[in-house]
Amino acid sequence: MLGYLIRRLAQAVVVVFAMSIIVFVGVYAIGNPIDVLIDPGATQEIRAKLIAQYGLDQPLWRQYFTFLANVAQGDMGTSMVYNIPVVDLVFSRLPATLELVLVSIMIATCIGIPAGLYAGYRPDSIAAKAIMALSVLGFSVPTFWIGMLLIMTFAVNLGVLPSGGRGDVGSFLGINTSLATLDGWSHVILPAINLSLFKMGLMIRLTRAGMVEAMRTDYVKFARAQGLTDREIIFSHVLRNISIPIVTVFGLELGSTLAFAVVTESVFTWPGVGKLIIDSILQLDRPVMVTYLVLVVILFVLINLVVDLVYARLDPRVRLKGGA
Amino acid sequence: MSGAALEVRGLTTRFETRGGMVTAVNDVSFSVQPGRIMGLVGESGSGKSVTGFSILGLIDKPGEISGGEVLIDGEDLRRMTPDALRRMRGRRVSMVFQDPMMTLNPVLRVGDQMAMAVRVHDRVSKRAAWERARAALETVGIPAPAERLRAYPHQLSGGMRQRVAIATALLHRPSVIIADEPTTALDVSIQGQILAEVRRLADETGTAIVWVTHDLAVVSSLADDICVMYAGRIVESGTAEAVIGAPRHPYTRGLIDSVPSLHPPGQPLPQIPGATPQLSHLPAGCPFRPRCPKASDLCRTDPPRFGRDHPVLCHHPLTEEPA
Numbered sequence: 001m002l003g004y005l006i007r008r009l010a011q012a013v014v015v016v017f018a019m020s021i022i023v024f025v026g027v028y029a030i031g032n033p034i035d036v037l038i039d040p041g042a043t044q045e046i047r048a049k050l051i052a053q054y055g056l057d058q059p060l061w062r063q064y065f066t067f068l069a070n071v072a073q074g075d076m077g078t079s080m081v082y083n084i085p086v087v088d089l090v091f092s093r094l095p096a097t098l099e100l101v102l103v104s105i106m107i108a109t110c111i112g113i114p115a116g117l118y119a120g121y122r123p124d125s126i127a128a129k130a131i132m133a134l135s136v137l138g139f140s141v142p143t144f145w146i147g148m149l150l151i152m153t154f155a156v157n158l159g160v161l162p163s164g165g166r167g168d169v170g171s172f173l174g175i176n177t178s179l180a181t182l183d184g185w186s187h188v189i190l191p192a193i194n195l196s197l198f199k200m201g202l203m204i205r206l207t208r209a210g211m212v213e214a215m216r217t218d219y220v221k222f223a224r225a226q227g228l229t230d231r232e233i234i235f236s237h238v239l240r241n242i243s244i245p246i247v248t249v250f251g252l253e254l255g256s257t258l259a260f261a262v263v264t265e266s267v268f269t270w271p272g273v274g275k276l277i278i279d280s281i282l283q284l285d286r287p288v289m290v291t292y293l294v295l296v297v298i299l300f301v302l303i304n305l306v307v308d309l310v311y312a313r314l315d316p317r318v319r320l321k322g323g324a
Numbered sequence: 325m326s327g328a329a330l331e332v333r334g335l336t337t338r339f340e341t342r343g344g345m346v347t348a349v350n351d352v353s354f355s356v357q358p359g360r361i362m363g364l365v366g367e368s369g370s371g372k373s374v375t376g377f378s379i380l381g382l383i384d385k386p387g388e389i390s391g392g393e394v395l396i397d398g399e400d401l402r403r404m405t406p407d408a409l410r411r412m413r414g415r416r417v418s419m420v421f422q423d424p425m426m427t428l429n430p431v432l433r434v435g436d437q438m439a440m441a442v443r444v445h446d447r448v449s450k451r452a453a454w455e456r457a458r459a460a461l462e463t464v465g466i467p468a469p470a471e472r473l474r475a476y477p478h479q480l481s482g483g484m485r486q487r488v489a490i491a492t493a494l495l496h497r498p499s500v501i502i503a504d505e506p507t508t509a510l511d512v513s514i515q516g517q518i519l520a521e522v523r524r525l526a527d528e529t530g531t532a533i534v535w536v537t538h539d540l541a542v543v544s545s546l547a548d549d550i551c552v553m554y555a556g557r558i559v560e561s562g563t564a565e566a567v568i569g570a571p572r573h574p575y576t577r578g579l580i581d582s583v584p585s586l587h588p589p590g591q592p593l594p595q596i597p598g599a600t601p602q603l604s605h606l607p608a609g610c611p612f613r614p615r616c617p618k619a620s621d622l623c624r625t626d627p628p629r630f631g632r633d634h635p636v637l638c639h640h641p642l643t644e645e646p647a
Contacts, residue, residue, distance in 0.1 A: 124385075218426035224382055226441040226492065227414030236440060240431045315431050316476040 077287030097272030112203025120211025138201025210242030329532035363543030365551035367600035458548030485515035562634035
């Protein structure tokens with residue numbers, strides 16, 4: 001177990017390292033930030049000075065090694081646009097995204113899994129067909145459009161919920177979060193629903209597929225032959241067996257939503273990291289892009305590690321020996 | 325027959341398929357006395373497994389049990405509410421399946437699965453349920469049962485798993501156990517052990533056992549009585565000695581002749597020509613007619629049932645029932 005963890009962490013370091021190179025080269029290829037940042041009326045002298053200040057006159061490999069050396073000292077660089085340390089910038093935006101994603105994942109799971117279970121348990125019922133139709137809508141209708149519909153309905157027409165932005169931040173158990181205030185919840189609920197629909201559709205379909213398959217297995221028949229109730233069979237026998245694919249997708253979705261909740265954050269002007277990354281790409285704010293993408297890689301590596309550990313808890317046949 | 329642990333009368337199960345209604349179990353009747361083992365023999369697709377599931381009322385859509393009675397100690401399961409029927413399952417009648425690799429839930433400990441089966445019918449503590457499970461494993465001859473309870477199914481061999489399944493079926497001392505080809509997936513040596521164990525359990529506990537199988541050799545050494553199924557119908561039934569020793573139905577004759585161990589060595593093994601008919605395209609009259617060496621024009625009409633102790637469903641029984 002310990003050996004497994006060490007191997008996995010070593011792999012993670014390699015992955016992060018490789019990713020940093022790819023990101024660095026990719027960002028370099030996008031364009032020269034000086035063209036965007038500098039006042040077009042600036043003299044050639046100021047321009048040259050700025051280029052030298054940011055080290056943009058250096059060859060790519062030297063820029064990369066400067067970057068690595070700084071990272072080794074805990075310095076991820078300073079935003080060219082905001083002129084504050086990138087780490088501070090990202091972490092000032094992260095809580096907003098975290099709370100949005102957590103709420104949306106909760107909604108997707110708490111509705112998606114029971115709905116999927118039911119749809120798989122009674123696949124021919126009208127309710128099951130309605131659930132499946134909704135799940136198709138959930139991941140085929142564009143997020144931004146549903147977001148706008150939600151704003152139209154609840155903010156404009158009914159006027160019961162705010163149309164965007166993050167609400168009052170309160171303190172709960174020493175954590176500053178808008179989820180500690182009612183106003184915060186009223187702001188988070190619409191974007192969270194918006195963000196959850198795709199995931200909900202996915203959860204429903206996965207759960208249903210697993211359920212349909214599991215209900216045909218011999219161990220379910222055997223449990224029925226022992227006189228177990230359907231409820232006991234589903235919750236004691238089936239749920240655990242079908243949870244492995246669900247956990248996988250849950251992990252992947254958690255990661256990608258945290259990293260790329262961009263569309264929803266834009267529609268609801270939610271001050272999260274998704275908006276930050278889009279803004280910094282548009283402004284060619286290289287340090288923010290690089291730091292953020294490396295952070296995303298670390299996030300995915302961590303989530304996958306946790307997913308693997310959860311596998312081993314769920315399925316006794318899984319042995320955490322290899323590193324793959 | 326009174327005092328039967330299991331009595332099945334006119335059981336009929338149909339499936340709705342694209343090709344129309346298919347009768348998988350057609351007017352099946354038999355009874356099993358306490359402590360006796362009845363072999364239900366037939367080729368694949370003869371309806372023998374469906375008969376087993378029908379007895380427990382475990383037929384799912386598009387299937388439907390359309391008629392008949394299933395009496396366990398005289399109580400008709402078919403007249404019970406679904407919940408009353410569920411409470412009979414596992415307690416008064418239980419089932420063991422073919423593939424022990426599949427019948428146990430891979431992600432739960434053996435003890436947890438068995439304890440669940442105990443507690444669904446008896447309100448006992450978890451610890452008491454584990455103790456019952458341990459005792460049941462001991463009954464079926466599993467060494468170090470307390471350790472096996474903590475194991476996961478994949479840590480046990482196939483024979484061990486099948487013993488666990490049998491022990492689970494025995495937890496509530498049911499009157500009847502339906503065993504659906506429980507040794508087919510096992511090694512021959514393990515098969516022998518399990519058969520001996522089952523025989524002993526039937527004798528000691530008085531449980532009646534319906535042993536569903538396609539393997540006449542197994543049944544001839546294990547069963548007290550035999551019913552031979554063909555295309556959803558029981559075509560011949562009687563004591564094992566009578567059916568094996570003096571088969572009356574040409575199909576039974578064919579089955580016996582094609583068992584290597586019941587056949588004199590050194591000669592080519594006879595076969596039954598053709599294949600089991602599709603239930604959706606049964607020939608009129610006797611369904612065995614196209615494969616039968618004794619078929620005549622008479623066989624285009626439904627065959628009658630001859631005999632009382634050793635009845636046969638045939639126009640041309642091979643032997644007359646001894647008076």
